[in-house]
């Protein structure tokens with residue numbers, strides 16, 4: 001039986017991707033008008049946990065957005081598989097205790 005290739009762990013991103021509008025603060029900018037303008041963007045931010053409550057926010061340029069999205073999806077997928085493996089390992093451990 002051939003081993004089915006899983007998600008490539010080298011391309012996994014532990015974070016979440018979010019959208020944000022930004023303000024340029026230039027006087028007279030119609031996008032940034034108070035209460036009216038929505039700002040510029042959206043720009044994409046990859047929010048990555050950097051341990052002990054710290055979060056890194058990394059701007060992702062539009063042409064890399066899809067790739068980043070893919071990486072986040074991959075990370076989630078790998079985590080899911082690890083949980084499945086752990087669950088099987090637990091079953092195996094219980095099984096071996098009986099012998």
Ligand SMILES: [Zn+2]
Nearest residue numbers: 024029031032
């Ligand atoms: Zn502006």
